[in-house]
Amino acid sequence: MISIIIPVLNEATCIESTLNRMQPMRKRGHQIILVDGGSQDNTVALAEPLVDSLLYSTAGRAVQMNTGAAAASGDIIWFVHADTLMIPDTDVLLKNALYDSAKKWGRFDIRLSGDVKALRIIERMMNWRSRLSGIATGDQGIFIHHETFERIGGFANIPLMEDIEISKRLKRAAGRPLCLPRKLTTSSRRWEKNGMLPTIILMWRLRLAYWMGANPVDLAGQYR
Numbered sequence: 001m002i003s004i005i006i007p008v009l010n011e012a013t014c015i016e017s018t019l020n021r022m023q024p025m026r027k028r029g030h031q032i033i034l035v036d037g038g039s040q041d042n043t044v045a046l047a048e049p050l051v052d053s054l055l056y057s058t059a060g061r062a063v064q065m066n067t068g069a070a071a072a073s074g075d076i077i078w079f080v081h082a083d084t085l086m087i088p089d090t091d092v093l094l095k096n097a098l099y100d101s102a103k104k105w106g107r108f109d110i111r112l113s114g115d116v117k118a119l120r121i122i123e124r125m126m127n128w129r130s131r132l133s134g135i136a137t138g139d140q141g142i143f144i145h146h147e148t149f150e151r152i153g154g155f156a157n158i159p160l161m162e163d164i165e166i167s168k169r170l171k172r173a174a175g176r177p178l179c180l181p182r183k184l185t186t187s188s189r190r191w192e193k194n195g196m197l198p199t200i201i202l203m204w205r206l207r208l209a210y211w212m213g214a215n216p217v218d219l220a221g222q223y224r
Contacts, residue, residue, distance in 0.1 A: 002030040002091055003074030003146070006051075007064035011082035012041040014187065018080070019050035024088040026052065031074055035064040043082075061138065062155040062162040069146075069154055078143040083187035085113075086141075093182055094143055105144040105170050106178030107136035114188035118196050134176040138163040139186045148174050164207065 004022065008015060022032055034051040036044055037059035048054055057067040065079050076098065080086075090108075098106065109127045112119040126137070136142050142163065152169050155162045170177070191199050 001074040002076045002078050002095060002143075003068075003072030004030060004032045004078045004080055004091075005035065005065055005068035005072065006032070006080050006082055007035050007037065007061045007068070008039060008043050008047070008082045009037040009059055010039045010041045010043060012039075012043045012046055014083045015043055015047050016050070018082055018084055019047060021086055021088055023050065025091040028091065030091055031072065033068040033071055035068040037064050060157075060159055062157050062159070065162075066154045066157075069149060072146065075146055076143055077146050077149050078141060079138065080141050080184075081138055081186060083189070084139070084141060085185040087182070090182060090184070093180065097180055098143065098145075098178060101178050103176075103178035104148040104174035105142070106180060107140035107142050108180045109183045110139050110141075111183040111185045112188035112191065113185050114192055116188075116192075116196075119188055119191065122191065122196065122200065131179050134171050135164055135167040136177055139184070141184050142166070144170065160206070 002025070004025065006018070019032070019034075026032060031053070032051045033053045033055060034047050035055045035057055037057060044054065053071055055067055055071060057064050069077050076095065078091075078094065107130065110123055112123045126139075130136055130140060148170070152166070152173050154166075156165045158165065167177070194202075
């Protein structure tokens with residue numbers, strides 16, 4: 001069984017679309033766990049009929065995902081963002097690919113939701129970078145064997161870069177990720193709102209600062 005964990009905070013505009021794509025997975029016996037970090041909109045009311053477990057925690061993706069993982073009963077834990085859309089049989093592909101390999105964790109390729117041509121270049125670069133580095137981002141739907149997740153101690157309780165940090169530990173403990181070419185569609189709202197080039201520069205600057213030892217708390221303030 002797969003436990004799908006979705007951290008949310010004020011995601012009423014997209015959560016129904018995300019969860020509706022996953023309903024065939026529930027019928028196949030998989031578990032959907034939604035962890036709310038204190039939403040002030042209609043997120044919880046919209047999501048509750050579409051999930052198996054609704055949990056609450058303080059805000060922050062790392063703590064929310066750890067909260068969900070602590071309640072997960074699946075052999076595989078799959079972390080999915082609230083604005084991620086997928087083909088309804090993606091769980092079948094994940095399960096088969098992971099168990100056919102010796103890998104203990106992995107991620108998907110992504111597609112950005114907008115139609116602007118520049119987004120196709122950006123998403124291609126993101127997927128290539130991940131393949132070369134063996135580092136996965138949260139947008140790529142990180143999945144991990146439950147036992148491996150527990151063995152490495154879950155996500156570090158940091159406000160930003162928790163996906164980069166756990167990828168580094170997973171590489172050391174379990175090797176490089178299984179990179180699946182099936183694409184998850186993630187919202188391009190950040191790119192379209194803030195501008196594509198400024199967003200690229202910001203993300204690369206933050207990642208470089210993190211690799212050089214900057215405090216994730218300080219980086220989170222810059223990101224916001």
